[in-house]
Amino acid sequence: MRFWLIKSEPYKYSWDQLEKDGIAFWDGVRNYQARNNLAAMQNGDLCLFYHSNEGKEVVGIARVTGTAKPDPTADVATWVGVDVAPHRRLKKPVGLARIKSEPSLAQMGLLRQGRLSVVEVSREEFDIIVALSEQ
DNA sequence: GCCAACGTTGGC
DNA sequence: GCCAACGTTGGC
Numbered sequence A: 001m002r003f004w005l006i007k008s009e010p011y012k013y014s015w016d017q018l019e020k021d022g023i024a025f026w027d028g029v030r031n032y033q034a035r036n037n038l039a040a041m042q043n044g045d046l047c048l049f050y051h052s053n054e055g056k057e058v059v060g061i062a063r064v065t066g067t068a069k070p071d072p073t074a075d076v077a078t079w080v081g082v083d084v085a086p087h088r089r090l091k092k093p094v095g096l097a098r099i100k101s102e103p104s105l106a107q108m109g110l111l112r113q114g115r116l117s118v119v120e121v122s123r124e125e126f127d128i129i130v131a132l133s134e135q
Numbered sequence B, C: 001g002c003c004a005a006c007g008t009t010g011g012c
Helices: A015-021 A032-040 A096-100 A123-133
Strands: A003-008 A024-026 A046-051 A057-070 A080-095 A118-121
Touching (some): A003 A057, A003 A123, A015 A024, A015 A057, A015 A080, A032 A080, A046 A080, A046 A123, A057 A123, A080 A096, A080 A123, A096 A123
Parallel strands (some): A003 A046
Antiparallel strands (some): A024 A080, A046 A057, A057 A080
């Protein structure tokens, strides 16, 4: 099982909306690296749910349900999406500044490749974020 | 609103 | 195949 971080601007699709919907098809990704990450996701993988622009914080954990499917919003078959469901909300959001200030998180894809909307996260990094959210 | 980082496009 | 121009993302 692998761990990921997925980004969304809250005004486009927020964690609250995911909780309301119960499930969401994560689509609209038009970056090859992000696409490859989506395609590598397996049923049960966990994703840190990050609000970009507004908030700039990890707010919850989403769970991948199923595997990648063609993205119907794309005009070519190259692009895929996955279904995600809310797993649980973090007790306290973990902000970008906090992540940056944590030396053990300096290698996170989120920091090294800020513009990538779907990034893999190591188990260690995942655990550290969760621990920070409970402080 | 600005700008850095980075991906994509297209001319050569 | 190189590189300049341009577009997008996202932090500040």
